[in-house]
Amino acid sequence: MTAPLVVFFVLAGLAVIGAVSLILQKHPIHSALSLIVVMIALAGLYLLLGAEFVAAVQIIIYGGAIMVLFVLVIMLLNAGVEEHTSISKMAGAPGLLLVVALAGLVAATIVRSTDSVLSTSQAGDMSSTLEISNMLFKDFVYPFELTSFLILVAVLGAMVLAQREKS
Amino acid sequence: MPTYPILEYLWIVPFLPLLGSAVNGLFGAKWPNKIVNGVALGSTGLSFLAALEAVREFFDSGQVLFRKEFFTWIASGNFRAGFDLQMDQLTVVMVLVVTGVGWLIHIYATGYMAHEGGYYRFFSYLNLFMFFMLILVLAANYVLLFVGWEGVGLASYLLIGFYFLKKSASDAGKKAFIVNRIGDFGFMLGMFLLFRAFHTLDFQAIFTGSTLQGWPVEWSGHLGTLTFACLLLFMGACGKSAQLPLYVWLPDAMEGPTPVSALIHAATMVTAGVYVVARSHILFTHAPTAMLVVAMVGCATAFFAATIGLVQTDIKKVLAYSTVSQLGYMFLACGVGAFSAGIFHLMTHAFFKALLFLAAGSVIHAMSGEQDMHRMGGLSKKIRWTYGTMLIATLAIAGIPIFAGFFSKDAILFAAFENGNGGRLLYAFGLLTALLTSFYMFRLIFLTFKGQQRFDEHKVHVHESPWSMLGPLVVLAVLSTIGGWFALPAFFNGPDYFSNFLRPVFGGRETVEAAGEAVAHQVEWTLAGVAFGTVLIGLAFAYWLYLKRPEKADGLAKSMKPAYSMLLNKYYVDELYAAVVVRPLLWISTVVLWKATDVAGIDGAINGIASGITAIGDGVRHTQSGNTRSYAVWVVVGAIVIIAVIFFWPASGKPVLGMVH
Amino acid sequence: MVPTNYYVILSAILFGLGVFAFVFKRNIITIFMSIELMLNAVNLAFVAFSQALGKLDGQVFVLFVIVVAAAEAAVGLGIIILIARNRQTLNVERVDLLKL
Numbered sequence: 069m070t071a072p073l074v075v076f077f078v079l080a081g082l083a084v085i086g087a088v089s090l091i092l093q094k095h096p097i098h099s100a101l102s103l104i105v106v107m108i109a110l111a112g113l114y115l116l117l118g119a120e121f122v123a124a125v126q127i128i129i130y131g132g133a134i135m136v137l138f139v140l141v142i143m144l145l146n147a148g149v150e151e152h153t154s155i156s157k158m159a160g161a162p163g164l165l166l167v168v169a170l171a172g173l174v175a176a177t178i179v180r181s182t183d184s185v186l187s188t189s190q191a192g193d194m195s196s197t198l199e200i201s202n203m204l205f206k207d208f209v210y211p212f213e214l215t216s217f218l219i220l221v222a223v224l225g226a227m228v229l230a231q232r233e234k235s
Numbered sequence: 236m237p238t239y240p241i242l243e244y245l246w247i248v249p250f251l252p253l254l255g256s257a258v259n260g261l262f263g264a265k266w267p268n269k270i271v272n273g274v275a276l277g278s279t280g281l282s283f284l285a286a287l288e289a290v291r292e293f294f295d296s297g298q299v300l301f302r303k304e305f306f307t308w309i310a311s312g313n314f315r316a317g318f319d320l321q322m323d324q325l326t327v328v329m330v331l332v333v334t335g336v337g338w339l340i341h342i343y344a345t346g347y348m349a350h351e352g353g354y355y356r357f358f359s360y361l362n363l364f365m366f367f368m369l370i371l372v373l374a375a376n377y378v379l380l381f382v383g384w385e386g387v388g389l390a391s392y393l394l395i396g397f398y399f400l401k402k403s404a405s406d407a408g409k410k411a412f413i414v415n416r417i418g419d420f421g422f423m424l425g426m427f428l429l430f431r432a433f434h435t436l437d438f439q440a441i442f443t444g445s446t447l448q449g450w451p452v453e454w455s456g457h458l459g460t461l462t463f464a465c466l467l468l469f470m471g472a473c474g475k476s477a478q479l480p481l482y483v484w485l486p487d488a489m490e491g492p493t494p495v496s497a498l499i500h501a502a503t504m505v506t507a508g509v510y511v512v513a514r515s516h517i518l519f520t521h522a523p524t525a526m527l528v529v530a531m532v533g534c535a536t537a538f539f540a541a542t543i544g545l546v547q548t549d550i551k552k553v554l555a556y557s558t559v560s561q562l563g564y565m566f567l568a569c570g571v572g573a574f575s576a577g578i579f580h581l582m583t584h585a586f587f588k589a590l591l592f593l594a595a596g597s598v599i600h601a602m603s604g605e606q607d608m609h610r611m612g613g614l615s616k617k618i619r620w621t622y623g624t625m626l627i628a629t630l631a632i633a634g635i636p637i638f639a640g641f642f643s644k645d646a647i648l649f650a651a652f653e654n655g656n657g658g659r660l661l662y663a664f665g666l667l668t669a670l671l672t673s674f675y676m677f678r679l680i681f682l683t684f685k686g687q688q689r690f691d692e693h694k695v696h697v698h699e700s701p702w703s704m705l706g707p708l709v710v711l712a713v714l715s716t717i718g719g720w721f722a723l724p725a726f727f728n729g730p731d732y733f734s735n736f737l738r739p740v741f742g743g744r745e746t747v748e749a750a751g752e753a754v755a756h757q758v759e760w761t762l763a764g765v766a767f768g769t770v771l772i773g774l775a776f777a778y779w780l781y782l783k784r785p786e787k788a789d790g791l792a793k794s795m796k797p798a799y800s801m802l803l804n805k806y807y808v809d810e811l812y813a814a815v816v817v818r819p820l821l822w823i824s825t826v827v828l829w830k831a832t833d834v835a836g837i838d839g840a841i842n843g844i845a846s847g848i849t850a851i852g853d854g855v856r857h858t859q860s861g862n863t864r865s866y867a868v869w870v871v872v873g874a875i876v877i878i879a880v881i882f883f884w885p886a887s888g889k890p891v892l893g894m895v896h
Numbered sequence: 897m898v899p900t901n902y903y904v905i906l907s908a909i910l911f912g913l914g915v916f917a918f919v920f921k922r923n924i925i926t927i928f929m930s931i932e933l934m935l936n937a938v939n940l941a942f943v944a945f946s947q948a949l950g951k952l953d954g955q956v957f958v959l960f961v962i963v964v965a966a967a968e969a970a971v972g973l974g975i976i977i978l979i980a981r982n983r984q985t986l987n988v989e990r991v992d993l994l995k996l
Binding site: 070072073076080083084087088090091096099100103106107110113114116117118119121122125126129130133134137138141142144145147148160163164167168170171172174175178179199200203204208211215218219221222223225226229230 | 928940
């Protein structure tokens with residue numbers, strides 16, 4: 069049991085607990101907080117994988133921007149405790165089964181097909197920010213520009229949607 | 236101009252009636268009776284004249300077999316069936332009988348049907364019948380003969396059901412056609428067998444084969460090809476000529492107008508079976524088993540029908556059973572090898588039976604539609620001409636010497652007597668049938684014309700028929716008298732003109748040649764005497780029973796009640812057929828074929844598919860619930876399916892999701 | 897080092913949990929958050945493969961995913977606000993005008 073493995077299990081357990089908590093909580097704000105926990109755990113996992121830039125971006129953008137947006141909306145809409153209806157309770161068990169099947173199958177497929185890949189990973193000083201930015205602005209410049217355009221559209225869209233109607 | 240113009244254009248003989256039929260059928264609806272008469276009688280009369288001329292040319296050419304192929308109808312591989320007509324001695328007899336008697340009956344019908352509706356239709360059908368019958372007798376191959384065969388069946392159906400608004404008439408027409416069809420099935424199988432054996436259906440090609448190199452011996456055995464073919468052809472003949480067991484349609488066919496009964500069911504159509512057997516005599520003589528069957532069936536039918544005729548009360552029914560019985564005689568003759576005797580009886584029978592039917596029609600006409608003999612009586616003084624001609628016909632059918640029937644019947648009985656296997660038995664039954672024939676025919680005469688008048692004079696105005704009806708009666712009476720004189724010289728050691736005439740066709744297979752001439756004559760005279768004696772016994776018995784002591788008739792009927800009612804109900808044969816054949820067939824049709832197969836099976840399958848699809852659609856409808864989250868569930872399910880397929884797909888050693896290095 | 901398969905299995909588990917939450921929670925916002933969870937799980941897989949293969953393409957792709965997720969969250973939350981305003985409820989079962 070090496071140190072990275074222990075760290076991995078800790079962070080993985082944290083992520084799973086957070087995800088389960090997201091499902092089990094009744095108030096959406098608690099679910100949002102659980103999601104933040106998941107994201108932080110994932111950031112940790114990225115670090116473990118040697119992807120510092122991605123980890124930083126994850127925390128800054130996901131945790132700092134997107135989740136803040138979620139919490140803001142929850143506060144704005146005064147979301148309350150979820151009501152219970154009977155249908156969801158009934159469908160819980162088969163749904164679980166379905167999901168387990170899905171996850172299991174996905175995992176199994178990928179695992180089986182990656183057996184030919186080295187199961188150990190290499191050290192990660194290749195994942196430097198310089199390298200990433202090189203790729204981003206040279207090889208993937210076209211998608212980069214498109215995503216910036218996408219963000220523009222999203223911002224405009226959000227503004228239009230949130231306008232109060234002229235009544 | 237060819238030497239023999241009519242023979243070269245022999246097709247004129249059948250086509251003239253066809254033309255008359257078409258003209259009457261298409262245009263006759265609006266014409267007055269006179270014009271319809273003109274067309275019908277003209278076409279048939281011209282056909283008769285053409286036939287006479289053809290016969291004259293035939294004699295002129297030295298009685299050589301004439302055969303002409305007019306056009307090829309079927310040509311398939313090596314098989315050829317054409318519209319080929321031929322003329323030989325047998326055809327001479329048949330064509331003259333058909334056209335001559337046919338024309339006389341047409342003349343009669345103009346008087347009889349004068350007040351009936353559908354006049355033009357009647358003559359159109361009658362001419363159509365003439366066309367098909369002439370095709371039948373003139374044909375030079377089995378295929379064309381079968382065309383005529385089927386055609387006369389059709390014409391018979393149309394004419395029996397002429398009064399189609401009457402249910403019993405239309406039922407009788409159907410019955411005739413269907414029973415005929417059963418026989419035709421046998422006939423066709425016989426034709427197929429002949430084709431398989433000879434690879435042709437041409438008369439000349441088949442018949443000359445026997446003399447040239449002979450046929451394989453095994454064909455003639457009990458289970459030989461020829462035996463089967465002949466038995467199957469005979470089955471067809473049984474249907475057409477009303478022998479056991481396919482005779483049941485003929486008594487019902489009396490629903491048709493009387494000229495129809497005379498022409499079709501006495502003189503011509505029912506003799507088609509005898510004609511076919513006579514025409515195929517070479518095949519039959521090479522199949523002794525088949526010949527024996529023919530003789531036995533003929534004899535049995537003759538006796539059987541005569542017994543039924545003893546007690547019938549409808550005048551036409553008596554004549555119908557008499558026809559069946561006489562046809563049995565003809566088959567008996569063919570069965571024992573005396574083909575020319577059979578044809579001779581066919582000719583004389585045509586004369587006197589047609590005369591009997593026409594005279595009966597005259598009686599019915601005089602009695603304004605009454606057909607039950609028990610309601611007639613004492614008509615001899617009132618309708619003299621009818622009585623006279625009918626009496627002559629009765630004398631002929633009973634076999635009184637000098638009249639036609641005597642010679643032909645005598646020839647048949649003699650041939651039966653001389654025949655080797657079981658001939659004496661056949662002769663005995665034949666003689667017994669002659670006794671019964673004489674009895675019931677004279678019973679008919681006495682009940683109808685003599686004795687007490689059993690009808691009310693004021694209700695029924697008895698009147699003699701017009702000359703359009705009486706004329707043919709007289710002509711036929713003359714023919715019934717002199718028609719047998721062809722064979723008369725044979726009695727006095729002279730030549731038998733008729734069988735001599737037919738010798739080139741039948742090749743002298745008469746059994747008369749077998750024994751010494753003198754001995755044969757001795758036997759013949761004895762037999763003739765015995766036959767005459769039985770006829771007189773029958774006449775005396777009828778006289779006693781119906782004239783002297785009429786009350787005895789009822790007493791006899793009561794004392795023999797079971798036998799009497801059995802005969803009166805025609806041995807319950809119709810009921811037997813209905814129970815054994817008709818009802819099971821209807822049951823199968825209704826329950827098995829209609830309800831089970833069609834409704835439940837086919838409809839059920841189609842409707843089942845439709846309702847199944849509807850049910851499936853009903854079930855699938857629930858996926859379109861409008862509930863987005865359930866859509867998500869379906870997405871997940873779909874994803875699972877695809878990933879499962881990827882996962883479980885038998886990978887041929889390589890991983891499915893290959894990694895790109 | 898941690899084998900890549902572990903990361904992949906974790907990713908699958910998180911993805912499955914995200915699907916479960918998407919299907920069975922009734923609050924719109926929670927459903928939205930489960931979408932984010934799914935995206936995160938996929939991101940993890942990408943980064944894990946990127947590290948296993950020694951190429952950076954996976955991480956670049958992750959950057960793009962994050963950007964797109966952000967844009968989508970912005971627009972989606974805008975729509976949620978509109979729905980909440982119109983239907984006065986955040987229960988997704990009440991938003992059933994598509995239902996027949």
